[in-house]
Amino acid sequence: INNYEYIQTSIEGRIGMIALNRPDVLNALNRTMVVEILSAMESFDQDESIRVIILSGNGRAFAAGADIEEMSADGPIDFELLNQFKNWDRIASIKKPIIAVVQGFALGGGFELALCCDLIFAADDATFGFPEVNLGVMPGAGGTQRLTKLVGKTKAMEWLFTGKRITANEALQFGIINSIFAKEILIEEALKAGGMIASQAPLSIRFIKEAVLKAVDTPLEEGMHFERKNFYLLFSSEDQKEGMRAFIEKRNPDFKGR
Ligand code: CAA
Numbered sequence: 001i002n003n004y005e006y007i008q009t010s011i012e013g014r015i016g017m018i019a020l021n022r023p024d025v026l027n028a029l030n031r032t033m034v035v036e037i038l039s040a041m042e043s044f045d046q047d048e049s050i051r052v053i054i055l056s057g058n059g060r061a062f063a064a065g066a067d068i069e070e071m072s073a074d075g076p077i078d079f080e081l082l083n084q085f086k087n088w089d090r091i092a093s094i095k096k097p098i099i100a101v102v103q104g105f106a107l108g109g110g111f112e113l114a115l116c117c118d119l120i121f122a123a124d125d126a127t128f129g130f131p132e133v134n135l136g137v138m139p140g141a142g143g144t145q146r147l148t149k150l151v152g153k154t155k156a157m158e159w160l161f162t163g164k165r166i167t168a169n170e171a172l173q174f175g176i177i178n179s180i181f182a183k184e185i186l187i188e189e190a191l192k193a194g195g196m197i198a199s200q201a202p203l204s205i206r207f208i209k210e211a212v213l214k215a216v217d218t219p220l221e222e223g224m225h226f227e228r229k230n231f232y233l234l235f236s237s238e239d240q241k242e243g244m245r246a247f248i249e250k251r252n253p254d255f256k257g258r
């Protein structure tokens with residue numbers, strides 16, 4: 001299945017792995033690469049044997065941003081006609097849980113890509129930031145929105161105005177990432193966490209992801225209503241019967257994702 005030009009995919013048990021692979025330019029995200037990431041994610045999303053997706057970089061970077069060279073000569077009409085960010089929206093609407101594994105630079109579009117994921121595991125050398133301001137532009141794939149919803153206006157303004165680098169420790173302190181690990185064990189730890197999530201009832205994970213993302217954008221009452229419908233819906237699944245039966249019979253559940 002691996003005939004991509006700028007990414008590599010593999011499968012580890014029930015985890016679909018996507019590794020960005022354009023190391024000579026620090027995994028700068030050109031348009032073909034974004035199409036490939038989306039295509040790999042959508043095929044894992046459709047594959048019932050896959051329960052979790054891990055997205056990683058390599059070498060010195062997760063990704064140092066959108067490909068500056070590719071877009072430098074573009075004008076607004078080019079972006080409009082390309083509908084430049086539609087693929088990013090589709091990445092953000094993948095249903096299965098996605099863990100971003102970040103080592104080195106996660107800048108601009110690279111940071112935005114990580115923010116589209118559900119969990120972020122970082123190496124101690126990870127650095128995040130939005131340097132677009134230094135290029136005379138601004139983030140376009142959700143940076144001003146997702147970062148602000150995550151950390152609030154105060155730090156978002158500071159980081160977006162200055163393009164300042166955010167260390168892994170700061171990112172942890174502000175709730176941008178979940179955990180920091182030494183580079184050597186980072187992917188192992190992500191696989192461990194991914195394996196744990198993969199052993200849970202897939203429909204529970206699916207509807208939890210949907211409901212949490214809903215909470216980011218919705219007034220409480222509407223979000224509560226949404227949560228309740230998902231809660232009710234899970235009682236039509238075989239896994240709910242299996243999970244509760246297993247509890248009563250004092251054994252481990254065997255979840256099927258149905
Ligand atoms: N686009 C295209 N090429 C890039 C790139 C990018 N975003 N980031 C790095 N590269 C290339 C460099 O041009 C260089 O290529 P050559 O070897 O052919 O010269 C190679 O990657 C290695 O980079 P450096 O030599 O610059 O490495 P460094 O260690 O000196 O610096 C860095 C590392 C600080 C990350 C620096 O590369 C850098 O500032 N990169 C750009 C970061 C940036 O501005 N990102 C935002 C892009 S705009 C965006 O993402 C918009 C959006 O919202 C979608």
